[in-house]
Amino acid sequence: MNKNTIPSSADVVIAGAGLGGLVCGIELQRHGLNVCIFEKKHIAGGYAHLFKRKDYVFDVSLHHLGGLGEGDMTYKVLQPLGILEKLEYRKKENLFSARYPDFDVNIPNDKSEIIEYLSKMFPHERENIRKYFEVMTVLKKHVTSPVIYGDFSTPPDQLLSYKYIDSTFADLTNEFITDSKLKAVLQQMWNYLGLPPELATANYSACIFASGFIEGAYHVKGGGTAITNALVERFEELGGSIFYRNGVKKIIVENNSVRGVELEKGEYIATKQVVSNASPYDTFFNMMDENVISKVFKTRLNQMEISNSLHAMYIGLKCTPSSIGIPVNNFFYNHQYDYTKAYRDCMSGYTDKTDWCCTNSELEETLIAPQGGGILSFAELTSPGNWLTDSEENYENAKHRLKDILLDKYDACFPGLKENAEVVILGTPRTMKRYSSNPLGAVYGLAQTVQQSNNRRLGNRTPIAGLTLTGSWTQAGGGYEGTMMTGLKSAHVLLNGMQMNWLSLGEYANKKEIKKEPDSLQKEIEKSGYKMYSLPAIVYPDDTNYLGKATETAFLRFFDRGRVALIEQSAELNALKDELSKYFVHVYKFVMDLEDSEGVGKPLSILTGYRKTTSHRASVDQIICNADNKILSKALFEIVFVKIGGELVELPEVYKFYDQLPFTVSKPALPKVLINKNTDFKCISEFYVYYEDTDAQGIVYNVSYTKYCQKTLFNFRKEILGDRDFDRLKTKRIEIRFLNSANMSETILVKALPRTIDENNFVVDFIVENKATKATLTEVSIEYLYK
Incomplete structure (x- = not known):
């Protein structure tokens, strides 16, 4: 195929040629997949590139690159992929x-x-x-x-x-x-x-x-552009194709699975795998049809905090920076020791007294200046403010005023700076947004707060089969090192989804081997006349326990996805799309049996149907089965539809509710014991409700209650199990009855009371209370098998 010819199909399409997209593409090509990257700009790399003004060449973003020593993180990412040998670098x-x-x-x-x-x-x-x-x-x-x-x-x-x-x-x-x-x-x-x-x-x-x-910090000869060029060169060496000035305009999704992409110039590429290196906001709000992603997912995404932007000033000097007292390499200026106050000053726009960083590249051959001159870059945090919304005239006036303020501030620290400044370029949040397309001109992806860090951060996998995210918005975070690491992680997430084994780093595939998935259990069930909606899922590493098996909380999340997808699909088919915004679906009780589990990378099917039990209540019947049609878990969720004000909604007649359940939960409900607030609980844990523990309304949901209970059992494993090994416990059944809501930022108490059924089986009953109000929130019973 001609390198400049856009193919009609590809194994994987990557939207965007940032560092995350390039590393992901290299890793996928290494595994024998045919990958195409489409970039809407004329160059790759995102923020990782150089630019020239007059006779001065500036690096947009690279202050230093860490982890390039043998055995360090960046070395471990780049060296096995054949990239490090293309770079010249030295320790600063x-x-x-x-x-x-x-x-x-x-x-x-x-x-x-x-x-x-x-x-x-x-x-x-x-x-x-x-x-x-x-x-x-x-x-x-x-x-x-x-x-x-x-x-x-x-x-x-x-x-x-x-x-x-x-x-x-x-x-x-x-x-x-x-x-x-x-x-x-x-x-x-x-x-x-x-x-x-x-x-x-x-x-x-x-x-x-x-x-x-x-x-340690390293200087890379050629700066950010050298890193980008090395990645592009390696990707193309492995057979990948990259196309510029023609980004992905639309991701085509059918039945919750990727089917192809439409490019900005109108071409269509058939593919079942898309990796988006764009922001999640572009990906889910601008690059696919509105009804593809649930409103719940969109609401939660909109509730996440976007990181801040920067004021960036690039100065070309007529003299060497050191001649006017500017230290070589990176220099930080601090007005105070209180970094929280310093941050508030930045966010409040007190630019004349905000802290800043300066990079003097005097000893680096990368950033070119006329003989006897020098290159400087300054950066300091800022909020988007009015930079994104001002008219062009107001924007230029504000930019001119800011340039004067910053130059005066920097000159006060380094006298002679202003009079020797030959070139002065100022970047604002508007600049960052124009060149990166990041919302609000963000430079760090999602904010790295405690509430949205680690596995609480946006993951690489998405609710859409075949759509993977990469880049600074996902779990590994931003910066050169973090973004490149997300590329590696997103590639592995995609390979898991395709049931392909990871090659050892340094190995290369001659051909790809993708397993064929067998038929679903869905057709067999539908022979009884009971229609069930099927949603695909994959077991990812963060779904598993230390044994590498999917946990009960992972299954609960899968059930939630299936339930939401069924309700939204039913509303869409019956022209009730607008009705979904008028009420919430509340789970008031559920029972779940766990029969088996699956490991990382295994495909699952979530089958969901519903039955009308009263005029206002319905039972959602669900099964999780593996690729061999083996049932791993069954659950019954009893739900009601509630208006925003709290009033029950009668079940819409146009919904197709069935009268008979095509399968049974394996045994009757667990026998109850009388427990209440006067019960003498010996095992009590306290938990603070974080953002990730709640649903779109800020209310704690069933996955979190189960997690709290399991953590309480772990906290008191000695008291409950004695000398028996905690690792030999297997959860068999979970029953939950919801009474009152718990909200984000509240503190709850989980009280546990164990009881023995027989030698190898026992049940723990839990009461969950609001610590402040003493109100009972939830009653939980979990049956365990001691293997």
Whole structure:
């Protein structure tokens, strides 16, 4: 095929040639898939490129690249893919310089030297510094190893990242360090993740910290463009095709599965796999039909917090930067030690006193300046403000005023800067949005808050079969290192979905082998006259326990998806689409039997039907089966339709409700025991309700209640199980009755009372209460088998 000829079909289409999309494409090509990347701009790389003004060449975004030492994270991503050999790089002279209200630092670029340097400055913290660096080293490894190696062998509760999953960077640092000035130095690179330590998640912040303080900062010859060019070259060497100025306009979806894409110039490409390197907001709101994604999913996406943008100033000097006192490499200027206040100043637009970072590339051959001149780039956080909505005239006036303010501020620190400035280019949130298409001009994807970090962050997989996300908006996060790691992770998610085994890093496939899925159980059930809707699902690593098997909470999430999909499809078929916005579907009771499970990468089918039980109530009947038609779990969910004001809605007659259930839950309900608030509970756990524990209305949903109960059992495993091994427990049945709602930011108590059925079976009854109001929220009974 001619390289410039757009094919009629492809194994995988990638929308966008950012770093995540390019790494994903390389990994998929390595596995023998035929991949095409379509980029709407004239160049690849997103923020990773150079630009020229007059005789000065500037790097858009690369301050340094971490993890390039042998055995470090970036090395482990790039070297086995054949990319590292295409780059020239060296370790920088220092990590960064910084100025604080009453002292300066010049941090070395070596872990041992940094520890010694800081220990001399803060001798009373010497031992704490050593422990802090040890923890950060292990923490980054625990965060990144599952992505790089697919290593899920360590039980989650034994990972250090599990310990700090609900912690901020400030919480983590405060555990080891007491000196406020030392904290400021150790947390200085908070600018690179867009949130102050008091708001940023500990796990992601540890990765940023370790990238510099532990693994070291590297200069890449050619800057961001060199990295992009190496990725493009490797992708094409492996047989991939990349097309410019012709992005993906629309993702074609039928029956909840990808069927192809339409390009901006009108071509149609048939494919069953699409990887979107665009923002999720572009992907789900602009690149597919409105009814493809559920309103619940869209609502939750709209509730997520987008990261901040930047003011970026690029200056070409007539003199060398060092001649006017500007330190080589990265320099941070801090007006105060309180980074939360510094962040608020940035968000409030107090530009004359906001903190900033400067990169002096004087010793780097990449960024070209006339003889005797120099290149500088300045950056500081900002909110979108009015930058995106102002008229062109108002925007240009505001940009001119900002340029003067920033130049005066930087010149006050480095006298002579203004008079030697030959070229001054200012980038605003409007600039960032224009060149990246990111909503609000975001530069870090979704904000790395505790509430939407780790597995609470947007995952690579989506509710649509065959659609995968990559890039800074997904779980590995932003920055060069994080974004490239998302490319690797999204490729593995897609390969799991296609039932393809991962090749060892460094190996290459000669051909692809994709298993053929057998027929579904759906046809067999429909012989009874009971229509069931089938929704495909895949078991992903974050759905599994330490044994690699899908958990009961994963099955509950699958059941939820099937239930929502059926209701929305029924509304669509019966012209009731607008009715869905007028009421909510509430689950008031359910029972679920678990018969077996499946491992990572296995395809499942979620079969869902419903029966009318009264004029206002219905029973949703569901089955999860595997590719061999084996039933893994069965469930009955009793639901009501409720208006926004709380009034019950009579079931619409146009819905097709069936009278007879085509299958039975395996046994009668568990025998009940009388428990109430006066019961003497010995096992009580307390939980705070986070964003990810709730539905679109901010109300705790069944998956979270089950999770709370299972965590309570784990917390009191010694009291309940005695000397028996917790790992040998298997959940057989879950029954839940909902009484009152719990909301985000509330604290709940989970009280457990175990009872024995026989030698190998026991039941734990749970009462879930609102800690503040004492109201009973939910009654739960879970039956366990001790194997």
